[in-house]
Amino acid sequence: MRTPPFDPHTPEGPLAEKWQRHRAEVRLVSPTNRRRYRVIVVGSGLAGASAAASLAELGYQVDCFTFHDSPRRAHSVAAQGGINAAKNYRNDGDSVERLFRDTIKGGDYRSREANVYRLAEISNQIIDHCVAQGIPFARDYAGYLDNRSFGGAQVARTFYARGQTGQQLLLGAYGALSRQVHSGQVRLHTRTEMLDLVVEDGRAAGIISRRLTDGRIGRHAADAVVLATGGYSNIYYLSTNALASNVTAGYRAYRRGAWFANPSFTQIHPTCIPAVEDRQSKLTLMSESLRNDGRIWVPQSAHDERSPADIPDTERDYYLERMYPAYGNLSPRDISSRAAKAVCDEARGVGPGGRGVYLDFAEAIGRLGRRVISDRYGNLFQMYQRITGEDPWQTPMRIYPAAHYSMGGLWVDYDLMTTVPGLFAIGEANFSDHGANRLGASALMQGLADGYFILPQTLGHYLAGRPPLAAQNGTAAFEEAQAAVEARLKRLVAVGGRTPVDVFHRRLGELMWEYCGMSRDRAGLEQALAEIPTLREEFWSGICVCGGSEEFNVVLEKAGRVADYLEFAEVMVRDALAREESCGAHFRTEYQTADGEAQRNDAAFAHVAAWGFRDDGSAPQRAIEPLSFEHLHLAERNYR
Amino acid sequence: MNRLVRLFRTSIGSKLVVAASGTLLLGFLFVHAGGNLLILKGPDALNGYADWMQGHPLLWGFRLGLLALFAVHVLTAIRLARANRAARPTPYRRIARLGARLPGRLMVFSGLLLLAFLIFHLLHLTVRAVGPEVQPLLDGAGRVDVYGMIVASFSEPLTAAVYLLAMGLLGLHLVHAIEGLFQTLGFNHESYQGLIRLLAPALTLLLVSGFAAIPLLVISGALGGG
């Protein structure tokens, strides 16, 4: 097991040559030997499915796990807007260099230059591959791919398939995975959840799983384990994430020695349908692409109760266009979210509870016509109408920020390997590329870059130095891990209270949103640290899982995930507390400029903060990986 | 041959068999209806036509072919229906919008009743084992007096009613069958959907009214009254 300080193993050489050079230098496993290695991939979203498929294509034996009934249900499916690539098909000045710069700047200079540059480089290959898979991207009448623009960019580099880009890309990866399942190269374990990581001799040796349909515990040994288990924004209870999204796999790996990086970097997405009901179970995102044509506004005066149609243009405040004229409605997510919160705090918010701002298409419909708008956003309009019962063709949408994405994740080096050798983390599950704030349409790009193009190269580098099938699932380490999993399940079953698990999840969510959400301060974070253990105790004495562990028990599944959130929440809060600056999505109210912008402290915090678990029950250990900017200069992030 | 065996073992291949045999049977029905309508030209035309057919050297070949076509159509449809029933072992407690799909869902039912009617029809007019005695059997030219036989049969309200009922069933069967035919054979395109929708009821109406006209005309006294 590695100990701090952690070396990111960034290759030598000029930025633009690092990846090519690395590819030429990594160790390889010969084609005939690959079939002797077994790799476990946990998760079947964009990152997991693409990695499992690509590794299988290379000839490795792959076991792919998903807790869903089908790999196609992973939450990547819900990404709406698009995927970025530096193709410059529009001749509008885009390039790998520019995508790299936008992403570093968008992340508020809290990501690694080398990783981000590699991501930008690979972006173009992703589009090529996805088109070859038969993904029906939007096209123009000449038959070429269409693009739209997204927040934080002044070029149109986003490829899209109506409002269902994530679904289409996921179905492409799912198809590739299905092909390997068909050929027998991938063994697919559906409705099977990873509950622990097995570490042997300081290396990842496999996982302990639970088959959800009957509670059967499985021991799976492998030469390497890849976590592609997504993000943890669902810790806020109300978020745009799917209800089953959870931190369990990553958190369990953390408890087994994988360090967790920047856990407090969680993105709040500015364009979601506001909550109207206290029993509401989720917040629905309205793609950021809507901001291409929609204009965001609130009434100029506080407590204006008039219907939007009755408010003349002169009495409206198009606050993003006013505050950030260069980017306007396409300002990055963190900035747009905070601006929405600020105007609502001034009692200028609209809709029930005053937590909402208008997203208005009247001008765009007038300019482009109903047909064009319908082509671009038809399904989003329909979705909005379904949920709210209001017709966005007639009245402006109401939107409000909601928890959406976690930039934080397991710490990985340039090879996407965690601090546990043999354990890799890809996609949203790692921390690598988005710094303190992710730009729109970059999550799909990163998940697929990791899964299709990076991991299949770097995993071989690790395996090549190892004898195949070194791990067996009958060893003491597996026995111990299985016993620990079973003991924990037994404990959950034995609580025998009468309170639904969701009640605790909601309370945790409210607490985290209040103290560790869109803006944070020391007092609040300390309050959270005091309240979380109490809530945890109540959970462990109050819940009812209403059944045993050896049956199909949906409450037990949920209880295990919420129990992990209740522990992980503390790591998040500690990270937010320790980072005494504002950067990207992490906004500490103590650290802001006179006009309310985030104030970074590069001298003290231009680093990645990673947290290590201590099994003596004491607070986790914090270690830093300094970020050096050789190619770009640390600059104030200005979107004005 | 391997190709056809494999094809007919698939669901779509089996449906092709039903659709193709159904199409041929439909063709036969149009010819049959056309022949029947010779009755409008009087006894001589109809009896002459019947006599020409009876003496035709290919008559038995034609009949056997028709029988085989029926057998293939019915047996394949029954096989599919049984598989379909097995595909939903537990029924729903409630099914919405059942009425709108009634002709389709009654295909097996209408098909089996039509089969029963067919047997009756053959016994009645071909074998002449049931139905009224027709005297004299031959017309003035020494041919079988089909015309007289038809008029005598349909003058009995019960027989006419059976035939009319059967034509209703045939309509029910065909209106779904013809629309489905295009779908099964792969002809369904946005641009022509409307046309196909129209074609199915139009063809059905044409055929059914051609058949039903005869008993109706007999009952109303417009035929054979003299």
Next chain:
Amino acid sequence: MDFTLHIWRQHGAAEAGRFVTYPVRGISPDLSFLEMLDVLNEELVGRGEAPIAFDHDCREGICGSCAMVINGDPHGPLPGTTTCQLYMRHFANGAEITVEPWRARAFPVLRDLIVDRAALDRVIQAGGYVSVNTGAAPDAHALTVSKQAADAAFEAAACIGCGACVAACPNGSAMLFTAAKVVQLAMLPQGRPERARRVIGMVEAMDDAGFGNCTNHYACAEACPKQIPARFIARLNREFLNAALTSREFVELARPHEHEE
């Protein structure tokens, strides 16, 4: 709002199930159907009873997890809607609502309203993809695709794999599901080389999975939350008959799925 629910309860795959009646009261019209079930489930847990198990995840109509027949309609009475996007404001106050799992031999019930839909995955595994290895692709603009073809492919690709088509079909047929993928890839030049192989493999896998046959009722298209049209089934028939009657693959391709469980 108040409702009376009749819900299918079944403890496990091997056990017998039955309908149980639950009254629910004070439901906000702005709750989704699943949120209404959440409220009921919390009540059940409060009484120490096992909550009603149902598949769900994204709750925004795209993952295809949620699956229940509501008053005889898969995903409920609203066209083009998944269960998670169905809101209680669409029901009359005091309504009696019957909730059943998808019913098909190919979809055995696992618990309550949860069924096993792995059969749909097997259909895709048998060919629902373009066999391109990572790294092999030419530039994305090497082939142009007409907007018309891209749009049609998208219309088919919108399928979320929920299985409502199977649930709605009186024969439990998966033709619309299979058609959606076959048509998507048949529309695009990238899908052409494997066209015959794909349709043969998928149709035979579909048959082997225990789905029924299409008898042209189009209940599938009515139930489809993504409104995939039934004419795609005609296209599937055409693709299949064409491949079966003319392609070499149909004679040479093995039937790997024949005896697979």
